[in-house]
Amino acid sequence: MGPMEHSSFVIGASGRILASMSERFYVNCPLSPGDVVLQGAEAHHLAVVCRLRPGQQVCLFNGDGHEYPAEITQVGRKRVELHVREAHAVSRELPFRLMVASALPKGDRDQFLIEKLTEVGVTAFVPLQTQRSVVHPGEARSEKLRRYVIEASKQCGRNVLMDVEPLSRWESFVHRPDLPGRRLLAHPGGQPAKSLCSPATDTVLAVGPEGGFTDEELASTFAAGWQAVDLGSRILRVETAAVGLAFLLASLEGLPAS
Numbered sequence: 001m002g003p004m005e006h007s008s009f010v011i012g013a014s015g016r017i018l019a020s021m022s023e024r025f026y027v028n029c030p031l032s033p034g035d036v037v038l039q040g041a042e043a044h045h046l047a048v049v050c051r052l053r054p055g056q057q058v059c060l061f062n063g064d065g066h067e068y069p070a071e072i073t074q075v076g077r078k079r080v081e082l083h084v085r086e087a088h089a090v091s092r093e094l095p096f097r098l099m100v101a102s103a104l105p106k107g108d109r110d111q112f113l114i115e116k117l118t119e120v121g122v123t124a125f126v127p128l129q130t131q132r133s134v135v136h137p138g139e140a141r142s143e144k145l146r147r148y149v150i151e152a153s154k155q156c157g158r159n160v161l162m163d164v165e166p167l168s169r170w171e172s173f174v175h176r177p178d179l180p181g182r183r184l185l186a187h188p189g190g191q192p193a194k195s196l197c198s199p200a201t202d203t204v205l206a207v208g209p210e211g212g213f214t215d216e217e218l219a220s221t222f223a224a225g226w227q228a229v230d231l232g233s234r235i236l237r238v239e240t241a242a243v244g245l246a247f248l249l250a251s252l253e254g255l256p257a258s
């Protein structure tokens with residue numbers, strides 16, 4: 001498939017093609033106007049998958065909040081040279097901090113979870129170890145999760161990467177001093193989700209593992225001041241509960257933070 005077949009172009013007032021969301025490439029180094037070399041997976045994606053050629057324009061990002069429009073100057077299979085024209089600060093972030101802590105679902109449903117949370121605009125994701133959780137990512141899996149963040153950011157236009165934190169034990173996470181003021185636990189029988197439509201504000205939300213939280217975990221969480229939120233009368237899978245509640249909160253974006 002050539003680049004024209006899968007690109008959605010942004011057309012400027014003059015009718016000139018300014019940028020394409022699908023031609024974003026991630027670079028793991030500081031960027032500024034001037035020459036830059038792309039290697040590894042991103043070079044392969046640009047040269048072999050997208051079949052871009054010298055003279056074509058792309059957009060680079062490295063997670064520092066900027067976009068770097070660049071022109072391709074040389075293309076090899078494993079090495080691409082570009083010239084960065086300028087740096088633009090372009091924010092597609094939520095105007096408040098949204099942290100999601102959840103046990104990881106089994107199989108490749110963790111990829112779905114990470115991709116969707118990135119798209120929704122979540123600031124940080126914390127994988128949880130709870131009494132009934134079974135999936136506990138080590139460093140290799142965490143790296144994989146960070147790769148999913150980059151892939152989703154290329155597609156959705158985020159210029160700041162969702163942070164993937166190390167595995168955290170639930171008992172200590174609940175009491176972490178740097179958590180946002182609003183702390184929500186997805187839990188059947190809590191306050192209805194629709195009552196959360198207060199102004200957007202810094203929030204952490206937590207979702208339990210497939211086996212649920214234990215009564216002991218629930219008691220200590222509520223004693224620590226967390227609020228339970230009900231997501232309806234059906235039992236949702238971990239990723240459905242996390243993405244659904246995150247999206248609900250993200251959709252309050254336009255409301256002023258209280």
Ligand code: SAH
Nearest residue numbers: 186187188207208211212231232235236241
């Ligand atoms: N086997 C467990 C279900 C766990 S579902 C049980 O029967 O309790 C995994 C997690 O998703 C739960 O711990 C909870 O945090 C969240 N969740 C699932 N369905 C929900 C609902 N209807 N309302 C609120 N949270 C829900």
